[in-house]
Amino acid sequence: MALSFQDLIFRLQEFWGRQGCVIQTPYDVEVGAGTMCPETFLRVLGPQPYRVAYVQPSRRPADGRYGDNPNRLFKHWQLQVILKPSPADIQDLYLKSLRHIGIDLRKHDIKFEEDNWESPTLGAWGIGWQVMLDGLEITQFTYFQQCGGMDLDPVPAELTYGLERIAAFLQDVDSVYDIAWNPPKRGVPSFSYRDVRHADELQFSVYNFERADVATLWQLFELHEKECRRLLAEYPSGQEPAEKRRFPLLAAYDQVLKCSHLFNLLDSRGAISVTERVAVIGRVRELAVGVARAWIDQNVAATFRSPSDTSPSEEAVIAD
């Protein structure tokens, strides 16, 4: 019996949990990709090691197809894994995770095909592959090089599993809507992806393409942008570490995510003109880069215990 959608998630979480990952819950603000969650975007900055895995529903309004297309979704589920720094056996670990969800590598064809990832809105890019399983792209594998416009050191590895695709593959169904979400129980048939998500796809396609009020979206965009700018301007850059530590940069970052999502909505509504497009991406990017810079500064402040017990090495970190 092939894994249900939820069992697939459980298995992957179990696997990465055993590799020392924090198993997080999905972030509760709309994002276009798991990379945008603070658990990735902010955690990859700075020197602290981190390992985390989480499922993230990722919204791409322009990809909506009213629930008609068997493979295209406005909102799809990613399983995002961050290993920072990337261990030397990362590819082997990844292949083991495939075995853990029941893929026999002796009977299936795996290829790592060049695919570099870039997000202009996040000022982020990395080098890596799309992982192909019998001709199907199932994972994006990236060594992050830059985020928020800054070089990353250490280099994190990011694995992004496309959960619907993998589930459809395992269950051998041609439409994501036919995926069994949970296993059947005696007398209770399983619920399908259609049962759980179809209305979501249909209604949000209608909203995103037809009903969203452009003027309202622009207003919202500007409000969130303004709030983010205000916070960034108030960040106490020259102040005491204690002041910095309590500053709500995470709240500022939520505003960035709101802006990014609103941009995507406006885009799918066809409301972004030629001249505006690049400029609006630039505005979101500026916010993201601003938060990232402040975040690094705040991180240094957070590792700073008190002036009396500062060791020389920590001073060096601060000086950098």
Add this chain to the structure above:
Amino acid sequence: MPTSEFLLEIGTEEIPDWMIEPALASLKLQLAQAFLLYHKSFMDALNGIRLDATPRRLVACVPQLPSKEPDSEEVTVGPPRKAPQQAVDGFARKLGVTASKLRVQTTGKGEYWVLAKRKKGHTAIQILSLELPHVITAIKFPKTMYWTGKNGPRFIRPIRSLLALYGGRVVPFSIAGVKSAAYTFGHRVLGKPRIKVTGFQQFLEELKNNGVVLKASERREKILAEAARLLAAAQPEGYGTLRENPGLLNTLVYLTEFPTADMGQFDPAYLELPEEVLVTVMQHHQKYLSVSDAAGKLAPRFIFVMNLDGDSSGAIRHGNERVLRARFNDARFFWETDQKTPLRDRLPMLEHVTFQSQLGSYRQKTERNVALVRRLAAFVSQAPVEHAARAAELAKCDLTTELVKEFTELQGVVGGLYARAQGEPAEVADAIYDHYKPESMEECSPRTPAGALVALADKLDTLAGCFSIGLKPSGSSDPFALRRAAQGVVKILADHNLHAPLPELIAAAQPSGEAAGQLLEFFLDRLRYYLREVRGFRYDEVNAVLAVGAQDVPDAIARCEAVRQVRPTSNFEPLSAAFKRVQNILRKAGGVGQFPGEPDAALLEAGAEAELDGQARRVFEETKESRDYEMVLRRTAELRPAVDTFFDKVLVMAEDERVRRNRLTFLAWLLRAFTRVADFSEIVVS
């Protein structure tokens, strides 16, 4: 000097397939650069290098690398033999030895005290362990990464293993925390992860036993042989023939360590979709080789290549067929969705598609293209202008279709297919279909005059626009593919035999300011490239032809062709030498421009001069109108004996000034009269 085998394997995570062959070439170059610092025998040994690679390993083997450099003697010359002892002692002291270590040596200037120091040569292991870390990290890749932090090395993908043996012994060094060792690794699934290596032959054996076909040519042959077997299997009728695609085949060769080909099928119902779409999905997106049926049409089959030794359960074939089905369903869905909004209704949507921020949207570009088609129509006389203008109007509309958003490489093609499906005239549909062509020098130009006209307008508008806002290509950076666009213009003019003067084409596209001049230069460069690299004319032939006119592309080609034909005839090169002589004489006398008009026949000397004048005039009169350049050149070449006699018998710089001036005017006239096809003085006489 004894030699031993040097074996290097750089084990990495998967290197992008298209970078692997250049990486091997770069590895060899880096080794050569490193060996340059050492004894010549090391560089010589590189002649025997063998290079191989898979996605996970770059391998170099030098079968006979010297075990060490020969020792050498370093001689420091001191004072002359007759110098006082004090000076000799001082010399020895300066070098930190006693005078007893010195000896007398005879040099070209006499006898001197010298110190000879033996310099021990480096051993191969010393050289290799010192140089390899740099050699490896200096391999050139188009894009590199770091993986052990910013202070670590950069490479295309992380280095995970280093095998380095000289004569079976490990060459010690390390990169990014990976120490060199005597171990390799097998295929991810088919092999062992750690295998002891003693030498190249045993290394090859072990790789073979562990699921790695090291030689690219063997992998290629394996794929082709298996594909052929699969296709022949359905005898008597056969499944068809493989459609050749060397680029894709090479990709498959470098995506696999152990390639195995297998055949999949798809529902023939999908064959209702245009073949272009199906083939793009299979080749570009799924990396499948496509198959033709007996009639040459696309067969509902495909060859896929796995990185494994087989598919006994059929799961891999099933998976690939499933993905292809999903892709085809997508394509069909896009095709059907796109039909709901015909191309003509998509024009306003182009407002939202940026061409270039300063040059506006595709809507604006479309308007410019249409206007330019009308302005250029005079140059493409057979083109139906209204059809071409209609095609230009609709040509970019497919950028708003789902199919092109998904398969961007099909832009233009999709527009053409939709135009046909939506009842546009065939001329219009074909012109849209072809208007990005030629995208390379191997690809054909647009098939029809209307297509040529639309393609010219589109490219010229892009060129004029980009040059006008300062977006010129520089070095390897050419983000708007302007070189390709200009090259395309040249090829279209050539293929369609369009005698449109380049400056007028450029002017029609209305570049601003200095852009027109820069564009003309740019086109001349492209024309020169086309004549040399694509048409294979020799550089001096191209120089000779372009020196007397480079505005009309087909005319320049015809003239190059004529020079190439006539060049081997006996009179041609000597005549070129004579023309060079004429030019030199005139240059010394103040330049050709100083001697306008025709010579005064009365002042010509009877004999050689009058004879040459008579012959030259006859040839000139007979050839001056002709476009049969080969005939013109042959007739011109026949003047050679008369020219030779002239130079033998006649003194150009005569004492009588009037005669001298007349003679120079005669030579200048000759030069002007006979350099209509090519400037002979540019020909390099062998």
